[in-house]
Structures are given as structure tokens and as C-alpha cells.
Amino acid sequence: MSDFKLGLEYAKQLDAADDLSHYRKQFHIPTDTNGKELIYLCGNSLGLQPKSTKAYLDQELEDWANLGVEGHTHAQNPWMxxxxxxxxxxxxxxxxxxxxxxxxxxxxxxxxxxxxxxxxxxxxxxxxxxxxxxxxxxxxxxxxxxxxxxxxxxxxxxxxxxxxxxxxxxxxxxxxxxxxxxxxxxxxxxxxxxxxxxxxxxxxxxxxxxxxxxxxxxxxxxxxxxxxxxxxxxxxxxxxxxxxxxxxxxxxxxxxxxxxxxxxxxxxxxxxxxxxxxxxxxxxxxxxxxxxxxxxxxxxxxxxxxxxxxxxxxxxxxxxxEVGMEKLIAKSKKLTGYFEFLLKQLGEDVVRIITPQNPDERGCQLSIQVLDADKTVFNKLTDTGVISDWREPDVIRCAPVPLYNSFEDVYHMVEKLKMILND
Structure with missing residues (x-):
């Protein structure tokens, strides 16, 4: 999309206008040793845990403890x-x-x-x-x-x-x-x-x-x-x-x-x-x-x-x-489109996106080649608090997931990458 803008305030505006932004609070976001939330862009490898998961598991553990084999037919959610x-x-x-x-x-x-x-x-x-x-x-x-x-x-x-x-x-x-x-x-x-x-x-x-x-x-x-x-x-x-x-x-x-x-x-x-x-x-x-x-x-x-x-x-x-795939895909296309827009500001002589540009020919993942760089760039990015994914020989995979990633996540990731490349 060509109507995206630069700047942190714009990213915050996008989040404020996002009908799905509140779902982020339903997931456990990993934190660093100081308790600060990491920028988690690795849902293409392992999705984050919904906060409700524990209650769902606890229900079955409780029924197993109380009912034994009878849980197959008499558990709150029968196992059979x-x-x-x-x-x-x-x-x-x-x-x-x-x-x-x-x-x-x-x-x-x-x-x-x-x-x-x-x-x-x-x-x-x-x-x-x-x-x-x-x-x-x-x-x-x-x-x-x-x-x-x-x-x-x-x-x-x-x-x-x-x-x-x-x-x-x-x-x-x-x-x-x-x-x-x-x-x-x-x-x-x-x-x-x-x-x-x-x-x-x-x-x-x-x-x-x-x-x-x-x-x-x-x-x-x-x-x-x-x-x-x-x-x-x-x-x-x-x-x-x-x-x-x-x-x-x-x-x-x-x-x-x-x-x-x-x-x-x-x-x-x-x-x-x-x-x-x-x-x-x-x-x-x-x-x-x-x-x-x-x-x-x-x-x-x-x-x-x-x-x-x-x-x-x-x-x-x-x-x-509850959310529905239609709404998730609509946000995903906007979120990844914004990510692509920001990455392109770094210059195609610095960063190359090998994922299709057509939003209908991709999901939320962008596969990024940092030209003339090796895994040290990925390691430095990780050290700044960005959880992404490295694939040999030279690709950083990033997946802003619409259920729990924000436009501000994407903005800060690109800013951190820019800082590393300018260092």
C-alpha cells in the first residue's frame, strides 16, 4: 500500500484504529530479563501461548484426577x-x-x-x-x-x-x-x-x-x-x-x-x-x-x-x-504491507525481500536478505530484543502475526535493524 506513513506516532495510530488490537492481551508475550516485552515475530515457527490455555488444560487435569477412566464419558468435556x-x-x-x-x-x-x-x-x-x-x-x-x-x-x-x-x-x-x-x-x-x-x-x-x-x-x-x-x-x-x-x-x-x-x-x-x-x-x-x-x-x-x-x-x-479468518487475513495484509513499506525505506541496495510483493501470494511472513551480510546481523537483532528466525544461507524470516503483533512491533523492529546496519 502506498498510503502508509513514517514515524512512531503513525504506528500508534494504526494500532489505535485496529479492531483486533485487544487480542494481544489474550497472549503471553515473552519478556527480557528486565521484564520488558520482546518483539516476537516468530509465530511461523512457534505461536505464542493463549492465556486461556492453562484453564483448558486444568479442566482436563481436574477431571482426570476426580473421575479417572469415567472422564471418557463424564468429564465436563467428555474425552471419548x-x-x-x-x-x-x-x-x-x-x-x-x-x-x-x-x-x-x-x-x-x-x-x-x-x-x-x-x-x-x-x-x-x-x-x-x-x-x-x-x-x-x-x-x-x-x-x-x-x-x-x-x-x-x-x-x-x-x-x-x-x-x-x-x-x-x-x-x-x-x-x-x-x-x-x-x-x-x-x-x-x-x-x-x-x-x-x-x-x-x-x-x-x-x-x-x-x-x-x-x-x-x-x-x-x-x-x-x-x-x-x-x-x-x-x-x-x-x-x-x-x-x-x-x-x-x-x-x-x-x-x-x-x-x-x-x-x-x-x-x-x-x-x-x-x-x-x-x-x-x-x-x-x-x-x-x-x-x-x-x-x-x-x-x-x-x-x-x-x-x-x-x-x-x-x-x-x-x-x-471468535475472530474469524476473514478479519485476521485483512489485518495480516495491512500489517505485513506496513512492514514491507518500512523495510523498503532502508533501500533495496541494503535489504531485499524475497517474499512475493502481491499480498494474495503470501501470508504474514516476509523473508529478508540483508545484502553482503551474514548471521551476525541476525544475532545482533536478537540481542536488541527481536525474536525472529534465521534460515541458511542468508535469510531472516519475520512473521508479524495479526492475533498478537502490533504495528508498533513492526515499527520498532525496522528501527532496530536500521540501527544495526548503520552501526
């Missing part, structure tokens, strides 16, 4: 169906129908479960396409799937690469790859928002293109859930996964989410790994029934849910449900 308490809010956040989502397992485990169903290699069609700078865990996972099925993990992997001297991926190049290799590709698996550049991909365009060539299409939305408008149902993707501990603020290493498109909901012949929690709820505890898979994403569950972990997720989801 507890994962269902997360479904509606999760579906709204990722743009899905309730039947299409479930919360379970960890992120890379869920990727493997999805590939067990949607990566079905044949002699002619066995290759997997990913972006060349995919998040390492995704790359390791798909390589291991190739090896598991007896294929060479280098020959069977096709990389969607940026052009020389560019960081962002072009759809024309993806189209060219599919024209040349589409009949060999069994699965397209893309990080929905690239962890390094912050590029937010067009899910519908990729899904439509992949399906034209007979490929299955999935997305890792770890950097997208709670950050951008994923619109998973309308994208047509076969599956998606995401974590809950980044923008969804559920706590370190917490559970993952899964999306399986509604068109697969009643396909009982679709190969999958199963367990008793994917069995028909009405007969699950008869214990000796032949397996009868649940419809929808719930049919990919294996085990009964970890209640304490889910309680922390529920605390955060209730905030999201």
Missing part, C-alpha cells in the same frame, strides 16, 4: 468424542467441510498416512513432484516413500525449481514439467506456503493441472493454516496436512491436522493404515467386529486422541472461532 470439539473451528480455518478434517498424530506422520492412501505407484507412473526447496521433512518423507516402494529416491523425485537468479517458483515451469513428465508422476506434494520464501501457492491451479495429468495432489499447509485463506475444499486437492503449533498457537510439537477431500469420504476401498479409532463409532467397543471404516477424514485416525494436547488446541481454536 473430544477430537470432535475441534472439527467445526478447524474446518472454518482451512476452508473445508467438517467431514473433510480431523486432528491427529504429528505432521510428518500424517504425511506418510496420506501417502499410504494417495501415492499409488505403478511401473509407468511412480514419480513424485515437489518444490526444489521443500521443507526438509517433506523431502525426506517422499524420498523414503520412493525407497519403500522399491524406487530410486533421486531418479523418482522431480523438482519444481526457480529459474536462475530467482527465488520464487513460476507456474509456467510447473506446466512444462507436467507436459514432459505428467504421465510418470503419481503424486504432486507441495508446501502450500513455502517455509523459506513465504510464497503462497495457488492450490486450485496446481490441483486442476495435476488432475489433468492423472496425478494425485496434496499440500503441506504447516505455514498456511491460520495464516492464509487455504480454501481447501474448493481447491480440489486430494489431501492436505498442517501443524497446529505455528499460527494455530497450540504449543510446541502439538498435533497435526488432516484434510481429505469429500469425494474420497465414502471410498472404503481406498488403501489406508487403520486402527480402532477409524472404526465405526457405533460398534467400536464391540471389539470383535470386522473393520468398518468411518466416512471422511475421521477414517484415517488410528488411536484415541491425546486429551491434554487437544485441550491446548481447543483453547486457541476458540479464539480463532
Amino acid at each position: 468424542p473430544y477430537h470432535e470439539f475441534l472439527t467445526e473451528a478447524t474446518a472454518k480455518i482451512v476452508g473445508a467441510k467438517p467431514i473433510e478434517v480431523v486432528t491427529m498424530n504429528s505432521l510428518t506422520a500424517n504425511l506418510h498416512f496420506m501417502m499410504a492412501s494417495f501415492y499409488k505407484p505403478t511401473k509407468e507412473r511412480y514419480k513424485i513432484l515437489i518444490e526444489s526447496d521443500a521443507f526438509p521433512s517433506d523431502k525426506y518423507a517422499v524420498e523414503s516413500q520412493l525407497r519403500h516402494h522399491g524406487y530410486d529416491d533421486k531418479e523418482g523425485l522431480i523438482l519444481w525449481k526457480p529459474r536462475p537468479n530467482e527465488e520464487l517458483l513460476r507456474y509456467e515451469d510447473l506446466e512444462d514439467i507436467l507436459k514432459a513428465h505428467g504421465q510418470e508422476i503419481a503424486l504432486i506434494m507441495i508446501g502450500g506456503v513455502n517455509y523459506y520464501t513465504g510464497q503462497f501457492f495457488d492450490f486450485k491451479r496446481i490441483s486442476t493441472l495435476g488432475h489433468q495429468y492423472g496425478c494425485k495432489v496434496g499440500f503441506d499447509c504447516a505455514h498456511g493454516a491460520g495464516n492464509v485463506d487455504l480454501d481447501l475444499h474448493n481447491s480440489g486437492a486430494d489431501f492436505a496436512i498442517w501443524c497446529t503449533y505455528k499460527y494455530l498457537n497450540s504449543g510446541p510439537g502439538n498435533l497435526s491436522g488432516c484434510f481429505v477431500h469429500e469425494r474420497h469420504a465414502y471410498d472404503k476401498n481406498l488403501n489406508r493404515f487403520t486402527g480402532w479409532w477409524s472404526h465405526n463409532k457405533d460398534t467400536r467397543f464391540n471389539m470383535r467386529q470386522e473393520f468398518d471404516v468411518l466416512p471422511g477424514a475421521e477414517g484415517w485416525q488410528m488411536s484415541n486422541p491425546p486429551i491434554l494436547a487437544m485441550a491446548a488446541i481447543r483453547a486457541s481454536l476458540d479464539i480463532f472461532n
Whole structure:
């Protein structure tokens, strides 16, 4: 946006006019040794803790203490169906129908479960396409799937690469790859928002293109859930996964989410790994029934849910449900646009933003290259009280999160960076 202004007073005016500014008080903001709040711009790695989380956890601890096993049916929030308490809010956040989502397992485990169903290699069609700078865990996972099925993990992997001297991926190049290799590709698996550049991909365009060539299409939305408008149902993707501990603020290493498109909901012949929690709820505890898979994403569950972990997720989801993604995304675009405006004042010969300039092609993260600098700049920035994120070889990732970051946060971060560069 070109109508932003310079100066601290303007940042304060933006905060005063922000309808969501009061939500910051609902989160624990880390402080330095003197008790001063740090500038926390690292929600793309770990979201901050909602102050309500403790009460949600305490409720389950109290019910466990007082009820023991009876808590499965008699807890204030009965444990047996507890994962269902997360479904509606999760579906709204990722743009899905309730039947299409479930919360379970960890992120890379869920990727493997999805590939067990949607990566079905044949002699002619066995290759997997990913972006060349995919998040390492995704790359390791798909390589291991190739090896598991007896294929060479280098020959069977096709990389969607940026052009020389560019960081962002072009759809024309993806189209060219599919024209040349589409009949060999069994699965397209893309990080929905690239962890390094912050590029937010067009899910519908990729899904439509992949399906034209007979490929299955999935997305890792770890950097997208709670950050951008994923619109998973309308994208047509076969599956998606995401974590809950980044923008969804559920706590370190917490559970993952899964999306399986509604068109697969009643396909009982679709190969999958199963367990008793994917069995028909009405007969699950008869214990000796032949397996009868649940419809929808719930049919990919294996085990009964970890209640304490889910309680922390529920605390955060209730905030999201109250605010709504539409308002969050609107503030996010303004907050990150203001951040971009301030960084550009430093000069493009000093700072380069590799994240797309189009707000619809990114989330809140900006990936910043300080030209002719190394990690010492990041270390100095940390010493001034800015919590951001370094990624080799030369990128500082900063994510002003609309739920708890302020325009003043962004202003002070850029001022501190300017001070370091002028030192």
C-alpha cells in the first residue's frame, strides 16, 4: 500500500484504529530479563501461548484426577468424542467441510498416512513432484516413500525449481514439467506456503493441472493454516496436512491436522493404515467386529486422541472461532504491507525481500536478505530484543502475526535493524 506513513506516532495510530488490537492481551508475550516485552515475530515457527490455555488444560487435569477412566464419558468435556470439539473451528480455518478434517498424530506422520492412501505407484507412473526447496521433512518423507516402494529416491523425485537468479517458483515451469513428465508422476506434494520464501501457492491451479495429468495432489499447509485463506475444499486437492503449533498457537510439537477431500469420504476401498479409532463409532467397543471404516477424514485416525494436547488446541481454536479468518487475513495484509513499506525505506541496495510483493501470494511472513551480510546481523537483532528466525544461507524470516503483533512491533523492529546496519 502506498498510503502508509513514517514515524512512531503513525504506528500508534494504526494500532489505535485496529479492531483486533485487544487480542494481544489474550497472549503471553515473552519478556527480557528486565521484564520488558520482546518483539516476537516468530509465530511461523512457534505461536505464542493463549492465556486461556492453562484453564483448558486444568479442566482436563481436574477431571482426570476426580473421575479417572469415567472422564471418557463424564468429564465436563467428555474425552471419548473430544477430537470432535475441534472439527467445526478447524474446518472454518482451512476452508473445508467438517467431514473433510480431523486432528491427529504429528505432521510428518500424517504425511506418510496420506501417502499410504494417495501415492499409488505403478511401473509407468511412480514419480513424485515437489518444490526444489521443500521443507526438509517433506523431502525426506517422499524420498523414503520412493525407497519403500522399491524406487530410486533421486531418479523418482522431480523438482519444481526457480529459474536462475530467482527465488520464487513460476507456474509456467510447473506446466512444462507436467507436459514432459505428467504421465510418470503419481503424486504432486507441495508446501502450500513455502517455509523459506513465504510464497503462497495457488492450490486450485496446481490441483486442476495435476488432475489433468492423472496425478494425485496434496499440500503441506504447516505455514498456511491460520495464516492464509487455504480454501481447501474448493481447491480440489486430494489431501492436505498442517501443524497446529505455528499460527494455530497450540504449543510446541502439538498435533497435526488432516484434510481429505469429500469425494474420497465414502471410498472404503481406498488403501489406508487403520486402527480402532477409524472404526465405526457405533460398534467400536464391540471389539470383535470386522473393520468398518468411518466416512471422511475421521477414517484415517488410528488411536484415541491425546486429551491434554487437544485441550491446548481447543483453547486457541476458540479464539480463532471468535475472530474469524476473514478479519485476521485483512489485518495480516495491512500489517505485513506496513512492514514491507518500512523495510523498503532502508533501500533495496541494503535489504531485499524475497517474499512475493502481491499480498494474495503470501501470508504474514516476509523473508529478508540483508545484502553482503551474514548471521551476525541476525544475532545482533536478537540481542536488541527481536525474536525472529534465521534460515541458511542468508535469510531472516519475520512473521508479524495479526492475533498478537502490533504495528508498533513492526515499527520498532525496522528501527532496530536500521540501527544495526548503520552501526
